[in-house]
Amino acid sequence: MQSDRISDIWGTRTPHTAGSPWPKRVDQFLLDGIGEADVEKWVRGACLLCSNGCGLEVAVRDGRMVGVRGRAEDRINHGRLGPKGLYGWQGEQRDRLTTPLIREEGRLIETDWDTAMGRVVERSRALLDTKGPLSHAFYTSGQLTIEEYYTLAVIGKGGIGTPHMDGNTRLCTATAAAAFQESFGTDGQPGSYTDIDHCDALFLFGHNVAETQSVLWARMLDRLDATEPPRLVCADPRRTKVAERATVHLPIRNGTNLALMNALVHELIAKGWVDTNYVDTHTVGFDQLDQRTRETTPEWAAEICGVPARDIEAAAEIFGSSSRVVSTCSMGFYQSHQATAAACQVNNLHLLRGMLGRPGAGILQMNGQPSAQNNREAGCGPALPGFRNWENPHHVRELAELWNVDPIVIPHWAAPTDSNTIFRYAEQGSVGFLWIAATNPAVSMPDLARIRRILSGDQCFVVVSDGYRTETTELADVVLPAALWAEKTGTFTNVDRTVHLQEKAVEPPGQARGDMEIFVDYARLMGLTDKENHPLPSWDTPKQAFEAWKAASAGRPCDYTGLSYEKLHEVGGIQWPCTSATPDGSERLYTNGQFNTNPDICESYGHDLATGAPVGQDTYLAQGADGRAILKTTAYEPPFEEPDAAYPLRFTTGRTLYHWHTRTKTSRSPQLNDAAPSMWVEISEPDAQRLGISEGDIVRVTSRRGSIQAPARISHTREGVVFAPWHYGGTDTAANELTVTGWDPVSKQPEFKVAAVALQRISAGHGPAPAPTTTASAPVRPLDGTAQK
Numbered sequence: 001m002q003s004d005r006i007s008d009i010w011g012t013r014t015p016h017t018a019g020s021p022w023p024k025r026v027d028q029f030l031l032d033g034i035g036e037a038d039v040e041k042w043v044r045g046a047c048l049l050c051s052n053g054c055g056l057e058v059a060v061r062d063g064r065m066v067g068v069r070g071r072a073e074d075r076i077n078h079g080r081l082g083p084k085g086l087y088g089w090q091g092e093q094r095d096r097l098t099t100p101l102i103r104e105e106g107r108l109i110e111t112d113w114d115t116a117m118g119r120v121v122e123r124s125r126a127l128l129d130t131k132g133p134l135s136h137a138f139y140t141s142g143q144l145t146i147e148e149y150y151t152l153a154v155i156g157k158g159g160i161g162t163p164h165m166d167g168n169t170r171l172c173t174a175t176a177a178a179a180f181q182e183s184f185g186t187d188g189q190p191g192s193y194t195d196i197d198h199c200d201a202l203f204l205f206g207h208n209v210a211e212t213q214s215v216l217w218a219r220m221l222d223r224l225d226a227t228e229p230p231r232l233v234c235a236d237p238r239r240t241k242v243a244e245r246a247t248v249h250l251p252i253r254n255g256t257n258l259a260l261m262n263a264l265v266h267e268l269i270a271k272g273w274v275d276t277n278y279v280d281t282h283t284v285g286f287d288q289l290d291q292r293t294r295e296t297t298p299e300w301a302a303e304i305c306g307v308p309a310r311d312i313e314a315a316a317e318i319f320g321s322s323s324r325v326v327s328t329c330s331m332g333f334y335q336s337h338q339a340t341a342a343a344c345q346v347n348n349l350h351l352l353r354g355m356l357g358r359p360g361a362g363i364l365q366m367n368g369q370p371s372a373q374n375n376r377e378a379g380c381g382p383a384l385p386g387f388r389n390w391e392n393p394h395h396v397r398e399l400a401e402l403w404n405v406d407p408i409v410i411p412h413w414a415a416p417t418d419s420n421t422i423f424r425y426a427e428q429g430s431v432g433f434l435w436i437a438a439t440n441p442a443v444s445m446p447d448l449a450r451i452r453r454i455l456s457g458d459q460c461f462v463v464v465s466d467g468y469r470t471e472t473t474e475l476a477d478v479v480l481p482a483a484l485w486a487e488k489t490g491t492f493t494n495v496d497r498t499v500h501l502q503e504k505a506v507e508p509p510g511q512a513r514g515d516m517e518i519f520v521d522y523a524r525l526m527g528l529t530d531k532e533n534h535p536l537p538s539w540d541t542p543k544q545a546f547e548a549w550k551a552a553s554a555g556r557p558c559d560y561t562g563l564s565y566e567k568l569h570e571v572g573g574i575q576w577p578c579t580s581a582t583p584d585g586s587e588r589l590y591t592n593g594q595f596n597t598n599p600d601i602c603e604s605y606g607h608d609l610a611t612g613a614p615v616g617q618d619t620y621l622a623q624g625a626d627g628r629a630i631l632k633t634t635a636y637e638p639p640f641e642e643p644d645a646a647y648p649l650r651f652t653t654g655r656t657l658y659h660w661h662t663r664t665k666t667s668r669s670p671q672l673n674d675a676a677p678s679m680w681v682e683i684s685e686p687d688a689q690r691l692g693i694s695e696g697d698i699v700r701v702t703s704r705r706g707s708i709q710a711p712a713r714i715s716h717t718r719e720g721v722v723f724a725p726w727h728y729g730g731t732d733t734a735a736n737e738l739t740v741t742g743w744d745p746v747s748k749q750p751e752f753k754v755a756a757v758a759l760q761r762i763s764a765g766h767g768p769a770p771a772p773t774t775t776a777s778a779p780v781r782p783l784d785g786t787a788q789k
């Protein structure tokens with residue numbers, strides 16, 4: 001049966017009580033005129049349009065995708081699919097990049113692979129010979145497969161020898177990784193989605209799950225609509241669908257997360273809601289945490305956050321009186337100036353209450369993208385593969401042996417480079433070769449005018465591999481057409497460590513090739529070899545790459561050695577670590593209270609959360625964690641830019657339900673595009689009245705860096721806050737024309753949630769703003785003037 005997930009976003013409720021299994025419900029969509037009998041084959045895989053990773057099957061007829069349906073037996077979605085999963089795949093069959101392009105006399109012209117790769121290799125080789133590996137940088141994505149990330153990690157770190165590798169995961173999930181490393185020693189999600197089925201309280205910190213992972217919200221709704229539902233606490237400056245269901249909604253000023261978190265921790269300690277036995281046995285740092293939060297009372301935080309102290313107390317009381325709490329944390333916390341400190345405080349709440357490693361008690365530091373986790377674990381970003389510590393010579397030696405290269409080739413003399421710094425080096429020209437794969441920084445990075453200058457300048461040769469022409473390809477020197485999703489085979493891992501295998505369903509269009517094939521071709525043409533002159537990497541196929549990755553993960557926290565393509569095909573999603581001892585995977589981490597803080601295991605020796613300065617091995621050893629979690633925080637500081645007389649409002653960016661990232665796929669899906677076709681900005685009703693703005697009026701939003709124009713939606717955002725979706729490009733509409741160049745000192749995740757702006761009405765619009773009415777963007781008042789429910 002066809003499902004409608006545009007107006008009926010979360011579908012029919014299937015309520016269930018705590019501890020009972022989440023019922024199945026299979027969602028399906030086939031193109032008009034296609035019935036089930038017309039489908040020639042169903043190919044297994046998972047949705048690649050958010051970090052949920054819902055299991056699905058792709059319907060194929062005449063060599064083309066004609067539909068999808070959820071996999072009922074998959075542990076992530078039990079058959080459900082949201083709007084993007086159900087309709088987004090259609091975008092892969094439209095307007096694709098089908099031939100390589102090279103720049104000639106300022107214009108991109110079509111060419112063949114030999115010419116395009118010849119130009120890439122010529123420039124790469126010349127720079128490598130004259131300036132060495134630090135002239136090279138690779139900026140990737142959260143949407144490639146493990147096989148692709150690991151292949152590029154070996155090329156970049158074992159072949160070229162550059163530390164300049166990062167992903168756009170820096171924008172979405174770097175804080176999750178950083179907070180796990182600071183608190184638990186290594187990256188890796190402690191909790192499981194099944195914790196939602198058991199919990200008695202849900203805390204969502206800066207996480208509009210109803211739009212960003214709609215199937216996960218359906219799972220939560222099915223608990224909320226059953227008897228004895230969990231209590232729900234939501235921290236978000238907008239009245240989202242989550243906030244509407246909350247027991248306590250904390251619409252804090254954007255930029256004040258850490259003040260709220262320090263107050264919640266204060267309350268747990270002050271009220272004695274602490275599992276002292278767990279804290280004494282399994283943590284270090286309690287005295288410092290207590291001292292740092294002694295003055296951070298709810299009254300103190302209320303002033304900063306702009307919410308009543310009694311609401312902060314009520315939220316703390318729910319945490320303190322529940323025995324099974326699930327906390328989630330997402331971009332509202334991550335894309336801010338004290339992101340790691342705030343996310344660590346979420347970890348601390350659970351450590352103080354001893355709520356980890358058992359059903360219903362878990363943390364989900366969300367990822368933004370479907371395979372962000374893989375970029376982190378495979379070492380394609382600023383980390384070594386398998387959560388290895390670049391400061392640990394033993395870890396570096398392990399990799400050198402795996403790759404049969406000299407350890408000195410592997411960059412470990414300084415911290416790996418984050419994307420903010422990579423773009424700075426490209427701006428200066430010390431990085432003269434930048435390869436961008438599967439991402440569109442000309443829309444997604446902050447302060448876009450600067451990013452355009454960097455990418456279009458002569459100081460850096462830019463290669464882009466992508467499935468479409470984008471704002472970024474238009475600035476490149478060479479563009480390589482890439483295969484997408486069901487056009488190739490590979491694995492990816494979702495936010496709760498669930499690994500899925502996507503099997504190739506259809507051929508890529510034209511001359512497009514899988515990213516792994518492109519990377520291997522580059523390595524072969526560059527003549528990259530190991531110590532014995534064998535080709536590096538040593539593999540050519542995705543399955544060979546997966547086996548190589550399994551070997552790299554062996555014995556590390558993200559151990560994949562018990563997985564195989566065959567097993568993933570049969571079962572669907574399986575959670576790592578999966579070994580011969582745990583062949584069905586591992587539902588939760590830290591079930592015995594043993595953390596990865598042993599100095600031989602840890603991924604990092606940690607940082608000062610205020611400054612980002614590395615703690616260093618000696619100090620790390622001195623704190624004696626050695627298997628115990630580390631309770632860390634720092635003092636609240638105001639954001640980089642606060643409202644003032646010239647720019648009196650707080651600007652924040654975010655996502656909308658119907659689009660994914662810079663809309664390369666979702667704008668080409670008719671259902672999704674029609675649901676949110678063009679840019680808008682959201683303001684509160686009091687601000688609209690003060691500024692004489694009506695629904696749909698064209699407004700100009702101006703910051704110190706640029707300005708945009710768009711129709712205004714008068715929504716339930718907090719007074720004094722202007723919200724804009726960041727999906728839409730265009731120099732006079734893209735939200736990131738306004739954002740600041742600034743980042744969290746530890747995770748280096750950019751600040752997207754606070755910029756000071758001014759707002760001005762330009763003219764009357766042509767009807768209501770093109771914003772959804774079904775989501776947090778719903779108008780305060782419908783067009784007939786009555787109050788919106």
Ligand code: SF4
Nearest residue numbers: 047050053054082085
């Ligand atoms: S929730 Fe995410 S993974 Fe699941 S169908 Fe929607 S976009 Fe795809």
